[in-house]
Amino acid sequence: MNTFPKTSTWSSSEKILFRFFFTYFTLFILFKNNGAYPFFGYLNELFNKILHNFIPWVGKNILGITYKIRVGPNGSGDTTYDYVLIFTIAIIAVISTIVWSVLGKKTKNYSKLYYWLTLAVRCYVGIMLINYGMVKVIQLQFSAPSMSRLTQTYGDSSPMGLAWTFLGFSKGYNLFMGIAEVAAVLLLFRRTLTFGLIVALMTTANVMAVNYFYDVPVKILSTHLFLMCIFLIARNFKTLWKFFFLRTPIALTDIYKPALKKGSSKAIFAFKVLLLGYVLGYGAYSTLKSKEKYYGDSSKSILRGFYEVNEFKLNDSLTSTSNKIKKWKYLMIDRKKYAKIKPIGEKSQWYKLTIDSTKNEMVLKNYKDTLEIYNLRYTEGDSTNFYLKGTVKLDTISIKLKRTKNYKKNFLLTNRGFNWINEFPFNR
Structure with missing residues (x-):
């Protein structure tokens, strides 16, 4: 017009x-x-x-x-x-x-x-x-x-x-x-x-x-x-x-x-x-x-961090996967009410997270499988070591993890940074 x-x-x-x-x-x-x-x-x-x-x-x-x-x-x-x-x-x-x-x-x-x-x-x-x-x-x-x-x-x-x-x-x-x-x-x-x-x-x-x-x-x-x-x-x-x-x-x-x-x-x-x-x-x-x-900080969990599993025992065994409980590769905790677990060879899964810091207790409830509930007690070792013990379904579980608070440095995407000079394309 x-x-x-x-x-x-x-x-x-x-x-x-x-x-x-x-x-x-x-x-x-x-x-x-x-x-x-x-x-x-x-x-x-x-x-x-x-x-x-x-x-x-x-x-x-x-x-x-x-x-x-x-x-x-x-x-x-x-x-x-x-x-x-x-x-x-x-x-x-x-x-x-x-x-x-x-x-x-x-x-x-x-x-x-x-x-x-x-x-x-x-x-x-x-x-x-x-x-x-x-x-x-x-x-x-x-x-x-x-x-x-x-x-x-x-x-x-x-x-x-x-x-x-x-x-x-x-x-x-x-x-x-x-x-x-x-x-x-x-x-x-x-x-x-x-x-x-x-x-x-x-x-x-x-x-x-x-x-x-x-x-x-x-x-x-x-x-x-x-x-x-x-x-x-x-x-x-x-x-x-x-x-x-x-x-x-x-x-x-x-x-x-x-x-x-x-x-x-x-x-x-x-x-x-x-x-x-x-x-x-x-x-x-x-x-x-x-x-x-x-x-913001108010939304972050007190246990915020990226956890890499070093040892995973189910019923005191390193190989047992009874009741379809898969070995963890990573545990990721960021916000207060949510956590994510990535099993080895499997897709990551969201869990509802509840933490009682006075008793050092943690509960993880699978959103898809309502029967998969981890009742865990956590122990913090030195600055990096972290331990979980408890039960899931009818099994006992013991996990040793390495905790990284500044998780971004572990990934190329977030640690590459900006570069004025590039002799060759860095395209991975």
Whole structure:
């Protein structure tokens, strides 16, 4: 679309496209706010009371989905519920466009509505990218490779796990990505909108590509952020084409802004400043708080360390593997409530961890096999030696381990470091 002054007459195709995108993006922002607008969750609760019944009905009766459609959050943004919701929004937008086109034949343009729609969309995209950028700058979204990741083979990792390890390895790259996304603050102001959109378009395209090609379940959101950037920049597409490819002198135009009272304009500007202050200020505070909760010292176990097994006895035997208890290769303890055991020749397994430091006792419960419970008493030798004795199922167990607190030095990935000079590629 070109810039739309108040007095211009839009073409039929422009009006039809606008009617569709106005309905579609408005409903998407309302129903899939994803925490973009502050305190919007309270309004979402009202929508969800209807949608959580209506969307599964659409899936079952219109799309013929036979399995149960789950409606609760589970960490994925690409659930069946989400896709059926997008389908429903699209159908409503099509119907709305048809009805609106019949009733609005004489309307010359929608310049005022276009302004308010673009304001809503650029605030949505801007705040979403700022939020995502903050968690990258502080390195909360992609944490450094954990003990579990470092002992996992490439072949055993999921595509998403591989991407998270790659992206989380470098603090510098996290900072680079975070700054690029936080630059979406430029979308909130009309004068910097076009430059901000060029940056945001590349940023959202990269995020969308990672989500698609590494099977990250945020495809719906990233695709819509990209499409929203396309929608916003479309008004200057012809102008930018002339500038970049035809070497033609051009002048960018602002989005037409409806005439507002002086007080209203100041109120809108003050709202933007407060919104930006909230997103950046509270966003930084909440992100730092979350990082401390999940990765700070308060989340660490008193027995945190990487343990390499030197001796493993089951029923006083070095070879016995009764009741399918496999010999351990590594024990990994990081957080207070979780531990991971890697048996020899087997995949690692998560265990629920309980420690009683007053009695030097430890309990490990297998999440998959509820009967596999290790009741152990631990003894710390010198700075590295660590001993475990106790029972598992009907067997007695005795383990001698070597404890390494600074486990990262044991792995090439985390001890290689940065090198300006490389006589030969170090690609292992």
